[in-house]
Amino acid sequence: MTEPLVTLSSIRKQFGSVVANDDVSLVINTGEVLALLGENGAGKSTLMKILYGFYTADDGTISIQGKPVGFSSPREAMAAGIGMVFQQFSLVPALSVLENLLAALPDAPWLQPRGSARVRAALRWLTRLAPDIDPARAVRTLGVGERQLVELAKVLNLDARVVILDEPTSVLTPAESERLYGFIRTLASEGKAVVLITHKLADVGACADRIVVMRGGKVVDRAGASERTPGTLVEAMVGRGAMGSLSAPAPPATNLPLLQVRGLSATVQGRVVRDITFELAAGEILGVAGVSGNGQFTLAEALAGLIAVDQGDVVLNGFSIAGHVHDGAIADEVAYIPERPLDNAVVAELDLALNLALREARRFSFFPRREAIVGRARGLIAAHDVRPPQPALAASSLSGGNLQKLVIARELSGKVDLVIACYPTMGLDVLAAQAVYREMFRQAAEGACVVWISEELDDLLSYAHRIAVIHDGEIMGIVRREDADRQALGRWMAGRAMDAA
Amino acid sequence: MSPATSMRIVAVIGGGAAFVIAAAIFLAAIGRPPLATLSQMVLYAFGDSYSLSESLVKATPILFCALAVILPARLGLITVGGEGQLYLGALTGTAVVVSFPAAPMILLLPAMLAAGAVGGALWGGIAGVLRARCNVNETISTLLMNYVAVLLVSYVVYGAWKDPTSLGWPATIPFPKAATVPGVFGTRAHAGLIAGILAAVILHIAVTHTRWGIALRVLAGNRKVAAMVGFDFVRQTLLVMAIGGTLAGFAGICETSAIQGRLQGGISVGYGLTGFLVAWLSGQHFLRAIPIAILVGGLIAAGDALQLYSKIPSASATILQGLLFVAALAASGAAGRRSARHE
Numbered sequence: 001m002t003e004p005l006v007t008l009s010s011i012r013k014q015f016g017s018v019v020a021n022d023d024v025s026l027v028i029n030t031g032e033v034l035a036l037l038g039e040n041g042a043g044k045s046t047l048m049k050i051l052y053g054f055y056t057a058d059d060g061t062i063s064i065q066g067k068p069v070g071f072s073s074p075r076e077a078m079a080a081g082i083g084m085v086f087q088q089f090s091l092v093p094a095l096s097v098l099e100n101l102l103a104a105l106p107d108a109p110w111l112q113p114r115g116s117a118r119v120r121a122a123l124r125w126l127t128r129l130a131p132d133i134d135p136a137r138a139v140r141t142l143g144v145g146e147r148q149l150v151e152l153a154k155v156l157n158l159d160a161r162v163v164i165l166d167e168p169t170s171v172l173t174p175a176e177s178e179r180l181y182g183f184i185r186t187l188a189s190e191g192k193a194v195v196l197i198t199h200k201l202a203d204v205g206a207c208a209d210r211i212v213v214m215r216g217g218k219v220v221d222r223a224g225a226s227e228r229t230p231g232t233l234v235e236a237m238v239g240r241g242a243m244g245s246l247s248a249p250a251p252p253a254t255n256l257p258l259l260q261v262r263g264l265s266a267t268v269q270g271r272v273v274r275d276i277t278f279e280l281a282a283g284e285i286l287g288v289a290g291v292s293g294n295g296q297f298t299l300a301e302a303l304a305g306l307i308a309v310d311q312g313d314v315v316l317n318g319f320s321i322a323g324h325v326h327d328g329a330i331a332d333e334v335a336y337i338p339e340r341p342l343d344n345a346v347v348a349e350l351d352l353a354l355n356l357a358l359r360e361a362r363r364f365s366f367f368p369r370r371e372a373i374v375g376r377a378r379g380l381i382a383a384h385d386v387r388p389p390q391p392a393l394a395a396s397s398l399s400g401g402n403l404q405k406l407v408i409a410r411e412l413s414g415k416v417d418l419v420i421a422c423y424p425t426m427g428l429d430v431l432a433a434q435a436v437y438r439e440m441f442r443q444a445a446e447g448a449c450v451v452w453i454s455e456e457l458d459d460l461l462s463y464a465h466r467i468a469v470i471h472d473g474e475i476m477g478i479v480r481r482e483d484a485d486r487q488a489l490g491r492w493m494a495g496r497a498m499d500a501a
Numbered sequence: 502m503s504p505a506t507s508m509r510i511v512a513v514i515g516g517g518a519a520f521v522i523a524a525a526i527f528l529a530a531i532g533r534p535p536l537a538t539l540s541q542m543v544l545y546a547f548g549d550s551y552s553l554s555e556s557l558v559k560a561t562p563i564l565f566c567a568l569a570v571i572l573p574a575r576l577g578l579i580t581v582g583g584e585g586q587l588y589l590g591a592l593t594g595t596a597v598v599v600s601f602p603a604a605p606m607i608l609l610l611p612a613m614l615a616a617g618a619v620g621g622a623l624w625g626g627i628a629g630v631l632r633a634r635c636n637v638n639e640t641i642s643t644l645l646m647n648y649v650a651v652l653l654v655s656y657v658v659y660g661a662w663k664d665p666t667s668l669g670w671p672a673t674i675p676f677p678k679a680a681t682v683p684g685v686f687g688t689r690a691h692a693g694l695i696a697g698i699l700a701a702v703i704l705h706i707a708v709t710h711t712r713w714g715i716a717l718r719v720l721a722g723n724r725k726v727a728a729m730v731g732f733d734f735v736r737q738t739l740l741v742m743a744i745g746g747t748l749a750g751f752a753g754i755c756e757t758s759a760i761q762g763r764l765q766g767g768i769s770v771g772y773g774l775t776g777f778l779v780a781w782l783s784g785q786h787f788l789r790a791i792p793i794a795i796l797v798g799g800l801i802a803a804g805d806a807l808q809l810y811s812k813i814p815s816a817s818a819t820i821l822q823g824l825l826f827v828a829a830l831a832a833s834g835a836a837g838r839r840s841a842r843h844e
Contacts, residue, residue, distance in 0.1 A: 306729055327733075329731035347727075348722060349722040354718075368710075
């Protein structure tokens with residue numbers, strides 16, 4: 001066997017009293033996709049940030065092609081051919097794609113002539129990765145998936161031999177993920193070494209050659225991608241026995257409709273939903289499948305009563321909760337977990353305690369009792385494992401997964417009649433996702449009806465009572481879980497009606 | 502002591518030092534002994550009870566105008582309309598006095614003050630409506646409405662309300678005793694100062710400890726979430742702009758009544774803008790604005806005194822004031838960057 005490209009040996013890193021990496025050894029080979037698998041906080045990102053020169057290891061050595069190296073900054077790591085794409089992108093939103101790429105080139109000149117060889121150099125990877133992205137477009141107009149490709153092109157422009165991707169699919173739609181998997185395979189076949197930091201088994205199955213599983217800062221398993229079943233990988237990630245089983249929610253006790261949606265049409269930011277009609281009984285869970293961007297956000301906002309409806313009505317328990325009724329405020333009987341919590345569900349500057357109390361904020365006494373708010377927040381934070389557990393911390397300092405937990409804690413802790421959840425497990429690892437499902441199903445068991453918008457078709461097929469598919473703002477069809485089959489749902493998602501199939 | 506607090510202390514000391522150095526260079530450049538002049542200024546500002554009272558007189562409208570900036574800033578609005586609201590408050594308050602010059606004090610004084618406050622509230626409220634309903638940038642609208650208010654005052658003092666006995670001097674009749682805001686501590690400093698400090702304390706408590714303060718913070722942080730939990734941006738915008746205007750308008754009529762004694766063109770020597778700067782220096786903090794307003798008031802009063810006794814043009818005081826703001830803002834900005842890096 002040839003010499004490995006990168007060898008990390010006995011890496012140790014400690015932050016305060018927390019050991020993030022404990023005696024971790026790892027090799028990265030040319031032409032191979034290595035999946036670094038583990039739960040949030042397992043130490044995967046820390047390890048790769050050490051390789052990238054972002055952190056310095058407390059102990060251990062790194063060598064490239066047998067030569068020991070010590071990077072004290074990402075700049076040095078990049079010069080040695082190591083590139084990393086982070087979860088948070090470092091693109092300038094106001095600049096165009098081309099300008100972003102030009103500015104990131106090594107020895108970027110102060111004056112940037114256009115149309116020259118430099119422009120070709122800046123665009124060489126982008127045109128291969130995503131020929132459909134116009135380089136003149138401003139980055140702020142790009143979707144998340146497109147931004148990620150630009151970021152990737154930026155790293156590849158620096159002649160990276162090792163490309164590290166940190167949770168690349170956590171923000172992508174399934175279609176975008178598929179596209180990314182394709183690129184990753186291409187890169188590997190061209191002799192790049194790719195490290196994929198992830199907690200998603202789908203990523204591993206789609207493109208990994210080799211798997212290293214980390215837990216609690218240690219490597220707990222190494223194997224070829226084909227040597228492990230999903231079950232054993234999950235067990236390695238979360239620890240034996242940590243994974244409780246989640247049983248499908250019991251069927252609703254009654255058929256009496258609690259929620260009636262009749263001919264609902266609405267528009268937000270150019271996204272339209274048209275003529276949505278369905279009924280839900282108490283305790284019933286409706287899964288809404290579909291490719292994201294097909295009106296899910298508009299549907300959720302309209303059901304929650306946050307936007308004016310153009311036509312139709314939403315009736316919960318006999319009372320209309322459509323937009324005009326509460327003047328844009330959410331009804332007490334409705335719990336709403338929107339997508340992108342930082343934009344839609346929390347106030348970044350406020351502390352966790354107030355963010356958790358927002359549902360009651362309108363009804364606070366004129367001089368609210370701070371101790372009561374903080375005390376209640378402490379309980380919710382502990383129950384939902386929000387980290388760090390400090391009620392006085394600003395919400396902006398939480399990671400995406402913990403923000404999601406914060407919103408779930410606030411919305412699902414009370415007694416409600418309708419739960420609207422948009423991608424409630426986005427950014428969460430397996431255990432946290434299970435906890436969210438458990439909360440959601442508990443609400444259903446206590447008599448709430450649940451509208452569950454998701455792209456996790458497997459989960460929808462396992463737990464939802466009925467599944468609707470939304471395409472281009474319309475419901476293509478609704479089936480009971482027992483009658484659903486993947487092919488039919490896939491055709492609906494692509495916009496073809498049942499009878500045409 | 503928390504790192505943030507110690508950093509703030511460092512910023513105050515550093516800003517002060519930077520100001521003294523810059524001021525010394527400036528004074529040396531215009532051929533004055535720097536240290537002697539600076540210490541002279543301190544004496545002119547706070548050296549004896551007369552100087553102190555003059556400083557407090559200047560500080561009063563500055564404090565009000567600062568409060569009128571800080572409250573909207575808590576909702577994320579940047580207003581520069583203190584000057585215009587101050588003028589309009591002076592105008593509407595004076596309207597009561599020229600209409601009923603012979604009314605008894607018990608009616609005239611409160612009516613005049615209320616009218617001044619309402620005038621300011623109206624001026625701020627208009628910008629609030631424009632912002633909330635028509636999405637007109639409040640910074641631009643308040644800036645432009647300043648000109649309108651100042652010229653409206655000119656219009657009435659040159660025209661309808663001109664005192665016929667004033668021999669062509671553009672001013673209204675002198676305010677009667679019944680329409681004069683009483684002085685305090687037996688000096689020229691007037692009851693408006695007490696009202697301003699009281700307003701700052703009340704507003705501070707209101708924004709930090711009440712449900713209303715939470716509403717403002719939620720609205721400033723995320724408008725969409727605020728709407729979801731039932732806080733109304735339109736209403737709160739109107740409210741903070743009107744309260745801000747009330748404060749500045751109150752300052753305007755107090756200044757006219759207690760200090761000028763009649764309405765005339767130049768009521769304010771840029772109190773609105775100075776208040777804006779004080780608000781920024783305070784970090785949009787009501788209580789911190791009080792000492793800063795008094796300090797800046799002292800600087801302006803000292804500038805007047807310098808012109809009178811040392812024959813230094815009073816514009817020098819404006820230059821020194823500019824240096825003070827730049828030094829203080831630079832120091833607090835630098836300290837903010839340092840503490841951000843040390844987190």
